[in-house]
Amino acid sequence: MTLQMSPLSSPPLLVLLLLVLAAFRLAHAGADLDVGVDISSGDTASVAFRKFYMNITLAHLNPDCNASFASPVINGHFPAPAIHVVKNDVIQLHVSNDPSHNFSSSIHIHGIRQYGSNRFDGVAGITQMAIAPGETFVQEFQVLNQTGTFYYHAHVGVQDDTIQGPFIVHESQAHLENYSKNEIILHWGEWWHQSFHDRFDYYMSPQFIGDGGPDSVLLNGRSIYANTSISAASSDCKGFTYFDVEPNKTYLVRVIGALTFRTLGIAVQDHAMTLVEIDAEPVQPHNVSYLELSPGQRMALTLTTGNHTAGSVFPIVSNFRYRGQGLGYTPNGYGFLRYVDPAAASKQESVSFLTTPLVKDLPNNVFPLADTPGWITSELKPGASYPSDFILSEPATRTIKLALKEIIMPDNTTRFITNGREYVAEPWGNATMSLIDRVLAEPDLGALDATDGFSLAHQTYPLGLGEIVDLVFQNVQLPAGICVLHPWHTHGHSHYLLAEGPGDYVHDTDKDIRTYPNPIYRDVSIVYPRVANGTENCGWTKVRLFTDNPGVWPVHCHITAHMLQGKMVVLEVAPQKLDGYYVPGGYQTPKQEQGASSDENVAANKPTDQTDENAAEDQADNAQDDSRDDSYKEGADEYQDGGEDMQQEDDGGAEAKQEGAADEYEDGHDTTDAATSSKVSDAKEEDTYDKEMEDEGVKGG
Template sequence: MINNQVPGDPIYVYKGERVQVRVRNNILPDRPVYGGVGMQVSVHFHGIRQISSVDSDGVPFLTQRPLQPGESFLHEFNVPDQTGTFFYHAHVGLQEMSVFGAMVVYESEASDPTAIVAKDKLADGPFTYDDERIIALSEWWHTDRGQFEAYYLGLNFTRIFEADSFLINGQGIYDSGIDLDSYCKGYAIIPVQQDKVYRLRIIGAMTFRTVGFAIAGHKMTVIEVDGDYIKPYNVDFLEVSAGQRFSVLITTNNTVDDYGINLVRRWSDNLPSATNGHAILQYQKKTSELVPWSFDDETDLPAGTRILSRANLQPTFPLNDTVHWFWNNLEPYFGKDPIVERQSNRTIKLRGSQAIQNGMTRWYINYISFMEGLENVILYDVLNKTRPLPQISDRNPITGYDKTLGTYTLDHLEIVDIVIQTTHLEEEPCHSHPWHTHGHSHWEIAYGNGEYTEERDGRIRNVPNPIYKDLTLVYPGESEKLYASPDQKEIGCGWSKIRILADNPGIWAMHCHNSPHMYMGMMLAFEESPQLIIDESDDVKDFQYIQKRISKGNNTIKTYAKFLKMVLKSTTNAFAYKIPAHVINCYIERADIFTTSTSTEMDYLAKIWTEIFDLLFANQNVNVK
């Protein structure tokens, strides 16, 4: 849990702010742990691109050491160019089952519900609405996490177990015979007022399943996917995969009553679609009385899935799953990015597969299973210059994998197309996989059935208006054959091609966000332009030292010069993107001032320093002592 609750407290920030979050591991080694025996912890801020702050991405042994009991880690990062709906979650083992919480980045005070007067509408980008609600979807198992982790990596693994409950905002009912109290609160209630427009921020914090989400009697207008605006698109239900986020607008123009919010399984083979994941959209009476509700014991659903009594509490879902759902109908709000029209520098193929080695089942990417058995943190070795730089000659021309480094290497500013190939074993179904990219959002530009080949499929562009997102569900497609070939035990059954622009130097994970799959090896690391990775912590220390000196007065030209060198030393500097070019040019043009310390020159520098300080850190959470 985070701060003794599930979900954890929401984190609210404004675009452009500097964020500080301290994560402390309070799991005590001598205390019994419900939900797992693993004591290490790390936290990832899902969807935040961590520009120039890869050390805060929270991936064990890629960007930091996992925290031992009693240890803490201060995540510091800017959010310079993102707004929308995000979340944070644990990135060790299967801890994200219960270690997660919402994160919202507001465009400005105009989109912050706590910063406006009651009569004002909220405005975020091109959209206006009256208020907003967070709806986090998750799963819950009655078995301890540690037992699952041992089972998934052990000799007795046969399948991934279904969740005992699906939760909405951490609440649900498994046994309808149990009395509700302060500990078991029942279904989550989402309160709304009649005749208003609400933005629902829907977070897919599931561990395993893709779910359908719908609200009885209410259509939804999708306006955001993974932190990016899209042109409004009306739907009756959402298909939400683990790691995905949507914002939808709903209009509460029905009669005052309770309306059911339901979850169903999608892409679950032959399992029943019904779940016990329910919540209540509750229209509030003017007297603020809650509308009573009760169980319907006559509802013909599997055990543990009884819902509420009124007929209007039951939304409907399509009976069949649809490959690629509504994605081809979506459009970026501000138009297609020119990057998607350009020729890529290269294409790499990631072929996922499942196999048994030494009696244990693992998931593989290009026949390599990523297991968290690393001893050194890759980022630390890069910053300490104890790790060799990538060489193009060491890179596999098809997969992009560098077997010497154990990573997939990316060059600065290259456009890379990544084909994610799904496979299945003979006589087993093809499964969907939600793929998440750290450090980058991406565009899905094509998809298809069977096995991808560059000669046949390389020119396919069947996504008309690719949107910018950080998670793509690779749908199970049709196989082109029934049996595997002699050299491959698995059969290609569908693929998606995504495109990234390598504009963010760092060590970045890419993985299936089905947590058991990732835990069993379905993950890889991109090593992007390691020679350009900036250790932002050193820049912050320099900045704080200079500010301390300047605040004391009696400054010399060398004090200011040290700051100027920090700003000008690299265009990829952690602060450079926030300093206007004309200010930097002004410094360059006045370089001769470093030869003298006259009062005029010092006054000029002090004035410029104040402007820079305001540009970088005005109204932001930076501690200068």
């Protein structure tokens, strides 16, 4: 039985909606990075269709050589296999939740704005219902005008500790085929010596009294627990991660903060770093001595190796910032650059290679002893010309201040309330219908709060298309009287980082403050702890976004425990614009011949040892191929958008014609490129993975 959504009498995939909005959206074509490597423009006149299969299972993981825990993984891998695609590709993810365990899940592609594909943002309870055991959910979207460093992770419970993997969008097919020669991925994560079920229960229970942080910091899924003797480590202990590099060569290093709690400082011994990208947006090259990386943030930098002999080893080190900053270096958050002869073949090194003396000569003077709110962000400049002059120069159409305070509930559980309200959308499994479906089924917003415009009926902040909106994230002291850092992530829209300050944000006096003279476009911004006398409010950060993307979009703290406890709001941006459109993908139930019922398989709940075997090309394949073909045929010639039309051009593209905010756009802003304006029906099937990706376990087809 198929639970797939039915086709509706409208144009195909909501990519066309994006074209309507293109005349006034913030998106811009990614820029080549001048790093001395081959990043060619390639052929962007056509759109590739790439299909990937993900199977969510349990595996016994012991990434820090201490103790094994059954943990959710993708295709048996931790971290999940890296996915590499090209700008403007159409992506289809077949996400199957194995019937042999008892938890639901979902997959979010972090940082991809999902223009026109809100239903596939992967947020359980909001854009979809969680994928139950034995169920498959097909997510289909186009990576419109975005390039750079992203990642994907689960968006249910604390599963994002282990369901996490790089998602890299290349500028061209040529770059995708050659990236492995000169790119390095530093994928930072955390590991708790506790099962994911127990940790989730702790956060949500009356027994919660705080989080002491992870037991280990992982680099590319590996480390050695600080209290574990290397000589005593088991034979399957993989040790620390190292990266083979050649002398006198420039590498593009992609840094992913798949962290769920800590903010880290990161540096490489005796190697200069030049920052060129933040949250998949280019910045002008800027030399840095260390990186500040919070949960959800990504960066890219260039690193040029020295004239060192083969066998030379240099540590990649991490340092606790803010929470635990006084602890200095993380006890085991290390990796290594190892120099090799270019002619020599790389081989796996034994654990004995990674002995304690390798970490004795660390760059102790790199990390500031005191916390430095703002890092070097105020010194950065955008690396591309954003089509955003009026967005940054005009006053905001509205400002929403979000003061999120931790309180103890009557049942002694810990929750966050926003502007005095508890988040009650129940996204963690109690809702029976996703928020987007509820909003479309019951469009009446009811009375809006006179102070901040909140809709109690929808539990959202309703916004119109084409609004300039300032969000002020107000930090509030915890019940213990301390103030901590919070990284805030905006789904569906990147934002401009405008300002930050101490104490309480007062709009009349603070509305014109700009502490960041050249606002960076990003999707995760930090609210720093900045205490001011006489108030429990302890620091604020203001960001600006332009509502060019219809849907219901979460905005939340990316410390997972805080999000679970309610540190989240939802922006409702003209969702009626999504209604009446064909949505490829959706839910599927397993075939009858697959075996026992879901209930029987859930009862089994048997984790498997981690393995390199790929999941079967699941039952979603045949049903979804037909829907994909239908959705990418030539669509209707007109798009009805409140009386405004989108006319197809003779060349098969489309020119957006919309009044209102679009009229404010200055002439000459080029917000589309050839690939975006080409017909989606030109999408062609391509091989979706190379040998390396196949070996990693993400099966494409």
